[in-house]
Amino acid sequence: MRASDLLKPRPEGLYCPPGDFFIDPVRPVERALITHGHSDHARSGHGSVLATRQTLDIMALRYGEDFAGTTQAAVLGETIDLTGVSVSFHPAGHVLGSAQIAVEHRGMRIVASGDYKRQKDDTCQTFEPIPCDIFITEATFGLPVFRHPPDTEEIARLLKSAAQFPERSHLIGAYALGKAQRVMRLLRDCGYDRPIYIHGALAKLSEYYQRQGIDLGQLDPATVDSAGKDDFAGAIVVGPPAAFADRWARRFPDPISCFASGWMRIRQRAKQGGVELPLIISDHADWDELTTTIKETGAAEIWVTHGREEALVRWCELEGIAARPLHLVGYEDEGD
Numbered sequence: 283m284r285a286s287d288l289l290k291p292r293p294e295g296l297y298c299p300p301g302d303f304f305i306d307p308v309r310p311v312e313r314a315l316i317t318h319g320h321s322d323h324a325r326s327g328h329g330s331v332l333a334t335r336q337t338l339d340i341m342a343l344r345y346g347e348d349f350a351g352t353t354q355a356a357v358l359g360e361t362i363d364l365t366g367v368s369v370s371f372h373p374a375g376h377v378l379g380s381a382q383i384a385v386e387h388r389g390m391r392i393v394a395s396g397d398y399k400r401q402k403d404d405t406c407q408t409f410e411p412i413p414c415d416i417f418i419t420e421a422t423f424g425l426p427v428f429r430h431p432p433d434t435e436e437i438a439r440l441l442k443s444a445a446q447f448p449e450r451s452h453l454i455g456a457y458a459l460g461k462a463q464r465v466m467r468l469l470r471d472c473g474y475d476r477p478i479y480i481h482g483a484l485a486k487l488s489e490y491y492q493r494q495g496i497d498l499g500q501l502d503p504a505t506v507d508s509a510g511k512d513d514f515a516g517a518i519v520v521g522p523p524a525a526f527a528d529r530w531a532r533r534f535p536d537p538i539s540c541f542a543s544g545w546m547r548i549r550q551r552a553k554q555g556g557v558e559l560p561l562i563i564s565d566h567a568d569w570d571e572l573t574t575t576i577k578e579t580g581a582a583e584i585w586v587t588h589g590r591e592e593a594l595v596r597w598c599e600l601e602g603i604a605a606r607p608l609h610l611v612g613y614e615d616e617g618d
């Protein structure tokens with residue numbers, strides 16, 4: 283069979299005709315397989331959803347218990363038969379619950395990796411390369427300029443600044459699912475044991491991470507109403523990036539604006555966003571991780587879903603690996 287008979291792009295997302303399901307559809311469909319809980323991949327309103335237990339839990343937290351008609355939890359590494367098509371979920375290392383989805387039929391295996399990274403992250407399971415005929419990869423940071431430094435180095439810079447300016451607060455913009463909890467876990471790993479103050483938008487997900495056994499230490503609400511402004515002198519406050527544009531952020535004493543994202547590699551971008559302390563911490567693979575992973579899967583063909591497709595496709599061609607961009611639309615990752 284041809285690969286495009288097993289998985290093909292449709293306006294709703296990647297579609298598997300023999301299995302009659304979509305992977306990470308951007309519009310409501312009958313049957314959806316979902317790689318992870320970021321809002322551009324996990325949408326509400328599908329007839330049925332197959333995803334890991336943690337992704338289902340995260341979707342319920344974000345959309346309410348009735349986010350889909352029916353749900354089924356996929357156990358990592360176990361094969362499920364969907365009308366003759368074998369599917370299995372494998373860790374992607376992106377955020378808690380994130381998975382790659384392997385689709386196998388008549389001797390052909392395609393792996394849709396969703397979003398992934400290879401850097402160590404104690405808030406989720408480590409990526410596992412799955413041998414396959416075709417590997418579908420994202421390319422959010424698919425340019426050689428994107429090389430993420432070790433995350434502990436970035437946190438060390440933050441802690442140095444906090445020590446240097448004990449009277450000021452440090453406001454860290456970090457996406458509500460994954461990045462925020464990873465930053466908090468990293469702070470603990472680097473020995474920071476004071477309470478971390480969090481914006482209300484992070485509360486439910488952070489509590490869920492803690493319940494799943496990921497120790498984030500003491501988290502207190504970052505509400506100035508109940509405390510005096512001075513109580514936040516020297517504090518580290520974490521909130522979603524959008525919160526930093528509103529009045530909430532101006533309540534803190536002489537705040538230093540920080541943002542944890544792979545895009546912080548681009549100085550111009552940090553400057554335009556008014557970020558004083560850019561932290562290059564990403565939940566996506568950088569250029570080296572993308573190219574290493576492609577080689578490790580042994581795939582003869584690569585499909586590139588979203589991001590900087592052209593450079594990665596060109597790299598594959600130079601390496602003698604067939605590659606093509608899928609031009610899927612609707613994926614603006616909330617967790618870069």
Ligand SMILES: [Zn+2]
Binds near residue numbers: 320376397616617
């Ligand atoms: Zn994502």
